[in-house]
Amino acid sequence: MHHYSESHVQHAAMITSESIAEETKTTIHSLPSELVSSIFKYTYMKSRVELRRRSYIDSNNNDINFKTTWKQEDLLEPSLFPRAITSTCRRWKAIAECHPIFWTRIIAFVDSTPTPLSEVLLYLTLSKDLPIHVYVLRRPDTYLDQGLDEHQRCRDVIELLRPHIRRCQKISFDVIYSSSLPSISQDFFGSASFLETLNLKCRTDDGRAPGASGCRPEIDNDPFLTPALKELVVDGRNFSHACLMIPAWIESLKGHEFQLQVHTFTPSQSIPRDLAFTLRDFVNVLDQLRVNRLSLYVEFHNVPPSTPTPDFILPADSYMLDNLSSWFLTEIMEILANDYVDSIYISRCPVGAVDFEFSAHYLTLDTIDGSEEVSAFLDCWNGAELKVVDCPSFDDNALEALGGNSSFQSMETRNCWNFSPEAVKEMVKTLNESVARNIAGGGYHDRDGFALSHLTIEGHKRPLTIEEKRWFRGNVWSYGHSKWTTSDEVTSLVG
Structure with missing residues (x-):
């Protein structure tokens, strides 16, 4: 019989435990x-x-x-x-x-360090027949580059993508040049029944039509349809050419609501289809669709109609108008004036050209040039809520114009300082007097004697005095959230 010391036993146990750990070790x-x-x-x-x-x-x-x-x-x-x-x-x-x-998420960069086409093809192959999201874009710091090879890189990706359009759920392009985008009328075909988002964004209209050259019989035989589309962002040339060449596509959009943004387009004399699609054609198309939000940063060819323009009522509730020319803004606003719309956002537009009445519950003016007569524009507006941002011509005259708007209930300004607290007080006083008269006549049961439920002034150069603070607290609806701020002070107007 062998006798082992305690040290021998401990040593054997240690060796055994290490062996077991090594055998069962898992990574x-x-x-x-x-x-x-x-x-x-x-x-x-x-x-x-x-x-x-x-x-x-x-x-x-x-x-x-x-x-x-x-x-x-x-x-x-x-x-x-x-x-x-x-x-x-x-x-x-x-x-x-x-x-x-x-x-099913495919990302292709098309800047100076492009995604290899083999990688794009691998994703398309491995995703089998599942719905896919496709992103074609540049890295953020490359949009100021010349982008000389962007067009060909995009064309290479588009050619790989074309056979898979039917299973795309989202297609998003964000490039420099309009000609780098796929052409709805010349590149896409078949019923894209999964497609809910089609974003074709570019920074510059380079005056060239997108799409491959030459005839594609598959497009004529099997036109592009998007019966599930919820969001469409597209350059104006792409949209106008598609409207002219694929009437079936427009038909496929009629059965459901969607958001539409048309951008970055100036008609070119060298592209016949640019001139064949006019503003009136655009309005005619919109009249057939159920667009619930319309954004325009675009121009269309303007041909005086041989017959008077009918009183169109556009279908959208909300409109964004950005960097439009004087005539285009006027034409669109005249159409909007035919109905009371929910919201209009106007940025970088010559609003002084609008000299007729229009109605919108919400109105936003953003970055309007100081040479524009904002006061005359606001004198034409009937609505309840106003937001003004970076508009140097929003002055005492503009506030006087707002005092005549009996529907006015809310004002917010940011970085506008060419108006005085005295003019704001006068506007509030005039509006409150109007409310009092209406209450006495049996109207305005929800105003409690105050016209404004919300008054916010941000970034003004002049702080309020103690007396002015007290006055505003007594003349703006006490349940509203209101304030007056300067660069170094925040003052609540409501106690």
Whole structure:
């Protein structure tokens, strides 16, 4: 019988425990592929968000790709899914490639360091037949470059994308030149029944038509349709050419509401279709659609009609008008004047050209040139809520004009300082007197004797005196949220 000392026993136990630990040692690289897949799916879901509304494509489908959509994330982030896991090791990449849902967000950079076409093709292949989100863009610091090769890089991506248009759920281009964009009328074909967002953005109209040259018979035989579209952002040339060449596309838009932004277009004399689509044609198209939000940063060819323009009522509730010419702004505002609209946002436009009455519950003026007579424009407006930002010609005369607006209830200004507190007081006094008369006549049961429920002045150069603060507290609706700020002071007008 062998006798072992205590030290021998401890040494043997230590050796045994180390051997067992070595044999049972587990790292993430030794995990079963099924478990790694589950971890990847969990990571994938971290980049997804549940659909807040029923998607056009999710009927009776329990796949998570149909119940969720990609989050709005920084597309440059190195950890963006599946970029991080596929660059770790070959095994992880091979496991990820077995899951088509991981490859449904396709990102192609087209600046001086372009995404390899082989990578774009890999994503298109691995995503099988699932709905995809496609982003074609430049890195943020490259939009001031000349972008000499941008057009060809975009064309290469577009050619890879064309056979997959039917399964695109989102297509987003953000480039420098308008000719780098895909052409709706010459590049897209077939029923894109999944497509909900089509964003074709550019910074410059380079006067060239987008799209490939030559005839594409598949487009004539199978026109582009977007029956599920919810958001359309498109340059004016693309939109006008598509309206002229694909009437079936316009028909496919009629059955549902969507947001429309038309931008960056000046008709070119060298492109016949630019001149064939006029402002009146544009309004005729809008009259057929259910656009709930319309944004315009564009020009259309203006041909005086041979017959009087009918009294169109555009379908949208909200309008954004940015950097329009005098005649175009006037034409659009004349159409809007035919109805009471919910909201109008106007930026960098010659508002002084508008000399007729119009109505909008919300009106925003942003960055209006100091040479424009804002007071005359506001004298034409009938509405309740006004926001004015960076408008040097918003002055005492403008406040006097607002005093005559019996519907006026809310004013917010930011970085406007060419008006005086005295003029604001006079406006409030005039409005309150109007409310008092209406209450005496049996109207305005919700005003409590005060016209304004909200008064916010931000970035004014002159602070209020104690007496002025007291006056405003007694003459602005006490339940409103109101303030007057300068660069170094914040004053609440409501106690």
